[in-house]
Amino acid sequence: MINITKNKIERLREDFPILSRKINNKQLVYLDNSATTQKPMQVIDAITDYYTNYNSNVHRGLHKLSEEATVKFEESHEKVADFINADFQELIFTKGTTESINLLAYSLSSKLKKGDEILITQMEHHSNLVPWQQIAKSFGFKLNYIKIKNDGTLDLDDIKLSKKTKIVSCVHTSNFLGTINPVKEIGKIAHENNSLFVLDGAQSVPHMPIDVKNIDCDFLAFSSHKMLGPMGIGALYGKKELLEEMEPFNYGGDMILEVRFDDTKFNELPWKFEAGTPNVAGAIGFGASIDYLNKIGMENIKNYSNELTGYALKRLSEIKNLEIYGPLNPEKRGSLISFNLINIHPHDTTSLLDDYGIAVRGGHHCVMPTMKLMGLTGSTRASFYFYNTKEEIDYLAETLEKVKGVFK
Amino acid sequence: MNSLNEGMYMEHILDLYKNPLNFGILENADFKERCFNPSCGDEVEIQAKVNSNKIEDVKFIGKGCAICVASASLLTDNIKNKSLDELNNLTREDMMKLVGIEVGPARMKCITCPLVSLRNGINSFNGGQNARS
Numbered sequence: 001m002i003n004i005t006k007n008k009i010e011r012l013r014e015d016f017p018i019l020s021r022k023i024n025n026k027q028l029v030y031l032d033n034s035a036t037t038q039k040p041m042q043v044i045d046a047i048t049d050y051y052t053n054y055n056s057n058v059h060r061g062l063h064k065l066s067e068e069a070t071v072k073f074e075e076s077h078e079k080v081a082d083f084i085n086a087d088f089q090e091l092i093f094t095k096g097t098t099e100s101i102n103l104l105a106y107s108l109s110s111k112l113k114k115g116d117e118i119l120i121t122q123m124e125h126h127s128n129l130v131p132w133q134q135i136a137k138s139f140g141f142k143l144n145y146i147k148i149k150n151d152g153t154l155d156l157d158d159i160k161l162s163k164k165t166k167i168v169s170c171v172h173t174s175n176f177l178g179t180i181n182p183v184k185e186i187g188k189i190a191h192e193n194n195s196l197f198v199l200d201g202a203q204s205v206p207h208m209p210i211d212v213k214n215i216d217c218d219f220l221a222f223s224s225h226k227m228l229g230p231m232g233i234g235a236l237y238g239k240k241e242l243l244e245e246m247e248p249f250n251y252g253g254d255m256i257l258e259v260r261f262d263d264t265k266f267n268e269l270p271w272k273f274e275a276g277t278p279n280v281a282g283a284i285g286f287g288a289s290i291d292y293l294n295k296i297g298m299e300n301i302k303n304y305s306n307e308l309t310g311y312a313l314k315r316l317s318e319i320k321n322l323e324i325y326g327p328l329n330p331e332k333r334g335s336l337i338s339f340n341l342i343n344i345h346p347h348d349t350t351s352l353l354d355d356y357g358i359a360v361r362g363g364h365h366c367v368m369p370t371m372k373l374m375g376l377t378g379s380t381r382a383s384f385y386f387y388n389t390k391e392e393i394d395y396l397a398e399t400l401e402k403v404k405g406v407f408k
Numbered sequence: 409m410n411s412l413n414e415g416m417y418m419e420h421i422l423d424l425y426k427n428p429l430n431f432g433i434l435e436n437a438d439f440k441e442r443c444f445n446p447s448c449g450d451e452v453e454i455q456a457k458v459n460s461n462k463i464e465d466v467k468f469i470g471k472g473c474a475i476c477v478a479s480a481s482l483l484t485d486n487i488k489n490k491s492l493d494e495l496n497n498l499t500r501e502d503m504m505k506l507v508g509i510e511v512g513p514a515r516m517k518c519i520t521c522p523l524v525s526l527r528n529g530i531n532s533f534n535g536g537q538n539a540r541s
């Protein structure tokens with residue numbers, strides 16, 4: 001493992017061709033990593049290599065190409081499973097976090113009874129809210145929320161569980177507030193109540209070491225594209241004994257052992273949950289992104305993220321009339337900062353930053369109810385990854401002053 | 409025309425953003441309709457009084473970016489005494505002309521949001537007969 005130093009970042013940045021792009025004749029400063037991260041050549045090459053040299057379907061051909069593709073595809077499963085300390089059978093490839101949570105919600109719905117309760121938080125991304133809300137409507141479950149306190153953290157005294165609470169689902173790192181939730185503690189509370197504990201790891205898995213056994217979550221969902229990998233692939237981790245009891249979400253090819261006209265025997269884990277031809281290129285790219293992250297080391301990434309976020313918090317809080325949302329302690333937040341310039345709409349801020357080559361996100365960040373709760377309709381969000389630098393944060397801060405100048 | 413976004417933030421747009429025209433509640437409005445821009449969570453509600461199929465008075469409320477608020481200001485200021493049929497034919501190009509800027513796809517909704525509210529309003533006033541997208 002290599003410590004992340006300034007020189008090291010310069011070398012890492014060379015692996016990302018897009019980072020040398022010019023926008024409006026300015027150097028691109030990419031600060032929209034919570035939406036999706038950029039891809040290193042190693043990932044792009046792995047995908048190209050598959051399509052160029054061994055493109056074929058997996059798990060069905062006996063020819064050489066299919067054999068090579070199957071080996072690589074399964075290796076990727078293994079890499080992603082190892083990355084979060086899961087067993088091979090416990091890791092299912094999906095389209096991403098959203099599909100992982102939908103799979104869970106629909107599959108688990110058959111285990112719940114009318115009147116049962118599901119507990120989530122007031123800071124969920126729409127993808128960890130709408131699926132639960134909709135199954136609750138369809139099947140007569142009740143959806144409850146853990147409240148957010150004024151400082152942007154969860155009110156753990158507000159966790160109201162009953163015998164009927166069967167599922168507790170929670171975002172690990174909020175994509176709007178940045179809050180890193182105390183998930184071990186919440187999981188313990190859920191388990192003491194015999195509730196299943198589901199974790200949305202879309203913003204945490206890319207930025208810190210994650211060990212599902214240590215956290216003791218029952219399920220964990222995350223997306224490849226937020227951690228250097230391609231879009232259209234992600235994962236759902238589930239404890240083996242739970243996955244074994246669950247009904248498949250999709251039916252079709254590849255998820256079966258034996259099909260008769262009157263019945264079907266399902267395949268073993270993880271394939272039972274991966275019906276149809278999978279996203280093989282995506283899986284191989286995902287595997288390559290895991291290799292890349294492991295080479296840097298997740299502990300290093302976490303430490304550097306904290307440093308960068310701490311620096312950004314300091315620089316942004318020096319700007320007058322700039323309001324920051326979420327916890328102010330960098331140790332307690334992921335590498336993203338949502339903010340507003342007073343009396344300047346986030347769309348305007350985002351458009352003007354774009355003139356200077358700065359890519360940030362402006363809008364509701366898929367947390368409309370959370371925004372409403374805080375009396376907001378939107379915010380601007382700068383989100384970082386290990387290839388970002390303090391110089392880029394300085395540039396953001398200086399440019400925000402220029403944005404204010406336009407509206408003065 | 410300046411290809412930078414800053415080109416959109418002309419003096420008159422910024423003035424209208426800070427001091428919008430026709431902003432507020434219209435008592436006894438004949439129609440009130442909103443447009444919701446899901447990409448940013450903005451909302452503009454147009455409220456109007458209609459007399460002999462013409463807009464007699466109009467106001468708007470809501471939240472939006474500079475482009476959206478300027479667009480709502482200029483739209484409401486330009487439709488008084490115009491017939492509903494005529495207003496139903498307004499296009500996004502008309503809106504850009506009215507506001508005096510060109511916008512790309514990223515900001516198109518900001519400029520057309522007030523127009524959508526107006527159309528929805530006219531539509532509901534007409535009892536949903538003149539439905540158009």
Ligand SMILES: Cc1ncc(COP(=O)(O)O)c(C=O)c1O
Nearest residue numbers: 096097098125127175202203223
């Ligand atoms: C916290 C969180 N959960 C879920 C998602 C959804 O991820 P995806 O769109 O990759 O399915 C995101 C993406 O923005 C997120 O930030």
